[in-house]
Amino acid sequence: QVHLVESGGGSVQAGASLRLSCQVSGRPLGSYAVAWFRQAPGTEREFVSAISKSGSDIYYGDSVKGRFAISRDTAKNTVYMEMNSLKPDDTAVYYCAAEGWTFGLRYQSEADYTYWGQGTQVTVSS
16 A cells, blocks of 8 residues: 655745655655646646656646756655745645556646645745
């Protein structure tokens, strides 16, 4: 059984930074592609970023390119999302997702991920 636990959310002012963590348990981190999605009230879930099983392929959604950075620590089985220059539009619940079967995986599609965390709230005020 795979469990994902997000942490690091909070309330900040515009321009600030936050680092989210996604602790993955069950199997080694290299067994999964891991992604971050977010969902603001009244909107659909939006792709934020993803990192491949090998860690060599990284993807970002257009709205966060240049501001957010995904990384991982395989020794800690944890994936991070460094979020800089935060804007009020970044306010959302941020979810971590993982998928072990990556053949044909559409990294930006939430439907392709099997495992999900409970989410962590990020609120950015102006």
